[in-house]
Amino acid sequence: xxxxxxxxxxxxxxxxxxxxxxxxxxxxxxxxxxxxxxxxxxxxxxxxxxxxxxxxxxxxxxxxxxxxxxxxxxxxxxxxxxxxxxxxxxxxxxxxxxxxxxxxxxxxxxxxxxxxxxxxxxxxxxxxxxxxxxxxxxxxxxxxxxxxxxxxxxxxxxxxxxxxxxxxxxxxxxxxxxxxxxxxxxxxxxxxxxxxxxxxxxxxxxxxxxxxxxxxxxxxxxxxxxxxxxxxxxxxxxxxxxxxxxxxxxxxxxxxxxxxxxxxxxxxxxxxxxxxxxxxxxxxxxxxxxxxxxxxxxxxxxxxxxxxxxxxxxxxxxxxxxxxxxxxxxxxxxxxxxxxxxxxxxxxxxxxxxxxxxxxxxxxxxxxxxxxxxxxxxxxxxxxxxxxx
Numbered sequence: 001x002x003x004x005x006x007x008x009x010x011x012x013x014x015x016x017x018x019x020x021x022x023x024x025x026x027x028x029x030x031x032x033x034x035x036x037x038x039x040x041x042x043x044x045x046x047x048x049x050x051x052x053x054x055x056x057x058x059x060x061x062x063x064x065x066x067x068x069x070x071x072x073x074x075x076x077x078x079x080x081x082x083x084x085x086x087x088x089x090x091x092x093x094x095x096x097x098x099x100x101x102x103x104x105x106x107x108x109x110x111x112x113x114x115x116x117x118x119x120x121x122x123x124x125x126x127x128x129x130x131x132x133x134x135x136x137x138x139x140x141x142x143x144x145x146x147x148x149x150x151x152x153x154x155x156x157x158x159x160x161x162x163x164x165x166x167x168x169x170x171x172x173x174x175x176x177x178x179x180x181x182x183x184x185x186x187x188x189x190x191x192x193x194x195x196x197x198x199x200x201x202x203x204x205x206x207x208x209x210x211x212x213x214x215x216x217x218x219x220x221x222x223x224x225x226x227x228x229x230x231x232x233x234x235x236x237x238x239x240x241x242x243x244x245x246x247x248x249x250x251x252x253x254x255x256x257x258x259x260x261x262x263x264x265x266x267x268x269x270x271x272x273x274x275x276x277x278x279x280x281x282x283x284x285x286x287x288x289x290x291x292x293x294x295x296x297x298x299x300x301x302x303x304x305x306x307x308x309x310x311x312x313x314x315x316x317x318x319x320x321x322x323x324x325x326x327x328x329x330x331x332x333x334x335x336x337x338x339x340x341x342x343x344x345x346x347x348x349x350x351x352x353x354x355x356x357x358x359x360x361x362x363x364x365x366x367x368x369x370x371x372x373x374x375x376x377x378x379x380x381x382x383x384x385x386x387x388x389x
Contacts, residue, residue: 001313007317007319009029009043010046010319029329030073037336040073041076044077075106086156092171100166103167103171106175108176188215188218193232235289235317235318236288237317239292258272
């Protein structure tokens with residue numbers, strides 16, 4: 001299975017940075033990734049806490065689509081309990097047409113309790129609402145029949161899509177999963193993919209394996225197939241040409257990122273440890289991710305593939321802004337140049353060709369020299385023959 005690569009862009013920016021400029025840097029990074037050949041990017045939705053500043057992934061995707069040509073763009077994620085599911089489906093179908101099929105829908109319950117609190121939602125309500133609204137979204141996207149729904153928060157009467165999707169039969173759909181089984185259960189029910197946001201942080205691969213088992217079981221109950229090609233793991237990476245350089249690079253912003261999860265975001269599933277930069281880097285490199293070289297990144301992904309007990313479809317780097325823009329773009333370039341081809345059969349034929357040429361070089365070089373000598377001798381004979389006539 002050809003592994004796909006991309007990014008999961010919340011994004012994360014220090015609150016004191018100019019947000020207009022931060023948006024521009026995010027769009028520039030996506031254009032850079034498009035040029036480098038990355039497969040997909042997922043854009044987040046957040047409304048509080050200061051650092052994750054994109055309020056509408058759909059609007060941001062529309063801007064990014066105008067600057068890119070190939071990379072697929074997904075909502076990572078639409079916090080479905082915050083929205084009318086009819087309008088979510090309508091907006092995604094519109095983007096599907098505008099991007100000529102480059103859109104992906106990612107959904108989740110909402111990660112920041114401070115977002116939900118402004119809507120009067122309690123954490124205990126989020127996952128049940130996600131399940132109810134997801135059923136509506138999937139019906140709208142896959143059926144021409146109207147749907148009605150009524151609750152204390154929402155009423156739909158004979159609702160149906162105004163426009164059918166551009167993608168045939170439908171664009172990619174994925175459900176976020178961190179710690180609870182809700183995401184895996186919903187993905188299994190609809191044959192959707194899973195966005196494993198905690199793939200390489202606190203919860204570990206043991207929970208991922210549990211999620212996969214849940215998805216397989218629920219998929220079988222609903223006549224669906226749990227497809228590993230739709231399973232996406234999100235991990236932590238920053239690459240440079242040496243580990244020492246990578247450590248220096250992340251001095252720019254890793255402390256702010258760690259402090260955000262330690263002290264600001266009420267998101268305990270993303271628990272991180274570290275009191276200073278060295279401890280933070282060691283925490284990441286202790287099996288959770290890589291702050292180092294492309295070779296370390298290759299080893300990390302190989303380990304994840306082995307631990308997944310069957311493979312997954314895509315590895316997404318978390319867009320974290322640990323380094324400045326120049327070093328961040330360099331990290332993605334190193335990833336594209338050295339890491340991606342190892343998992344996409346992009347260099348195996350070239351390496352084989354180089355090996356064959358190397359092994360045959362002595363014999364062929366001798367033949368080349370002999371051919372030159374023979375050509376020289378023929379020329380000299382021709383000149384001698386001309387002189388004697």
